[in-house]
Amino acid sequence: xxxNIWSGRSRLYLLLLPLSLLYGLVSNLLRLSYRWGWRKxxxxxxxxxxxxxxxAGGNGKTPVVxxxxxxxxxxxxxxxxxxxxYGGKAEHYPLVLGPETTTTEAGDEPVLxxxxxxxAVAVAPVRRQAVEALVRGSGVDIIVTDDGLxxxxxxxxxxxxxxxxxxxxxNGWWLPAGPMRERAGRLKGVTAVITNGGTALPGxxxxxxxxxxxxxxxxxxxxxxxxxxxxxxxxxxxxxxRFFNTLQQQGVVPLKQVAFADHQNYSAERLQSLTTxxxxxxxxxxxxxxxxxxxxxxxxxxxxxxxxxxxxxxxLVAAITALSSPQxxxxxxx
Numbered sequence: 458x459x460x461n462i463w464s465g466r467s468r469l470y471l472l473l474l475p476l477s478l479l480y481g482l483v484s485n486l487l488r489l490s491y492r493w494g495w496r497k498x499x500x501x502x503x504x505x506x507x508x509x510x511x512x513a514g515g516n517g518k519t520p521v522v523x524x525x526x527x528x529x530x531x532x533x534x535x536x537x538x539x540x541x542x543y544g545g546k547a548e549h550y551p552l553v554l555g556p557e558t559t560t561t562e563a564g565d566e567p568v569l570x571x572x573x574x575x576x577a578v579a580v581a582p583v584r585r586q587a588v589e590a591l592v593r594g595s596g597v598d599i600i601v602t603d604d605g606l607x608x609x610x611x612x613x614x615x616x617x618x619x620x621x622x623x624x625x626x627x628n629g630w631w632l633p634a635g636p637m638r639e640r641a642g643r644l645k646g647v648t649a650v651i652t653n654g655g656t657a658l659p660g661x662x663x664x665x666x667x668x669x670x671x672x673x674x675x676x677x678x679x680x681x682x683x684x685x686x687x688x689x690x691x692x693x694x695x696x697x698x699r700f701f702n703t704l705q706q707q708g709v710v711p712l713k714q715v716a717f718a719d720h721q722n723y724s725a726e727r728l729q730s731l732t733t734x735x736x737x738x739x740x741x742x743x744x745x746x747x748x749x750x751x752x753x754x755x756x757x758x759x760x761x762x763x764x765x766x767x768x769x770x771x772x773l774v775a776a777i778t779a780l781s782s783p784q785x786x787x788x789x790x791x
Contacts, residue, residue, distance in 0.1 A: 515695020
């Protein structure tokens with residue numbers, strides 16, 4: 458239903474326009490309050506890179522964060538990642554992730570980023586607190602924020618926006634009549650636009666998600682997804698059809714496809730009920746980090762990596778790396 462409304466295929470969005478106009482008014486006033494100096498953004502002592510989006514729903518933002526963190530690490534930088542930690546609830550904030558941190562505490566995306574990159578990761582509803590915790594405790598050279606484009610209380614040096622190349626901006630309206638957090642004109646002021654799939658427009662960086670081999674959650678065994686038998690596919694991400702389409706492109710024809718809400722919490726009983734003996738449950742890596750403690754032998758996940766043209770990737774990463782030179786480090790802000 459919501460996809461039909463946001464895409465413009467359903468005219469029910471007209472009923473929601475009053476709420477969208479209110480959302481847009483509040484959003485613009487908030488942004489202008491920082492631009493005009495009514496509110497003051499806090500600036501970290503190290504460069505801050507925002508990886509965010511203009512729309513609600515899955516655009517491929519987290520794979521971009523992982524790609525960027527790994528690229529900066531390869532250049533010798535100590536990278537810290539901050540997130541709001543959506544879907545998690547910690548006893549205290551800021552929460553700096555460790556090997557035993559659960560998705561219940563930190564949310565699924567921060568745990569995934571931590572496990573994939575080994576970077577210092579902190580979550581807090583107030584991102585400044587997460588940044589301060591990493592700068593104080595981990596000695597990071599640069600901060601990458603997972604989401605937070607609209608969190609103007611945190612000053613930033615680089616803004617990267619990830620766009621779904623197939624869905625783009627739907628009907629173009631603010632939430633809830635459309636998918637927009639901010640209107641498309643906001644792209645004119647960002648550093649880079651990375652377009653996930655579809656067709657990148659002039660000036661945008663084309664990206665695709667490249668799947669790896671399927672991984673068994675218990676044994677760690679890897680094999681091509683197409684070799685798995687009697688697959689039941691499940692996805693609890695912002696846009697589940699993307700995962701299902703990826704499986705089909707890999708030659709996997711699931712017996713059934715089960716879509717869950719983004720950041721869905723699972724129980725062993727619920728997931729075990731999706732398959733019968735002889736069937737294989739195949740999920741996203743984002744789902745896998747939430748179910749490792751009670752995984753069954755027939756549960757697998759499919760990791761994906763963001764891939765950008767080498768020249769575009771090098772130019773972007775080089776520009777970000779240059780910000781972290783000792784000559785450009787700032788004194789601590791209070």
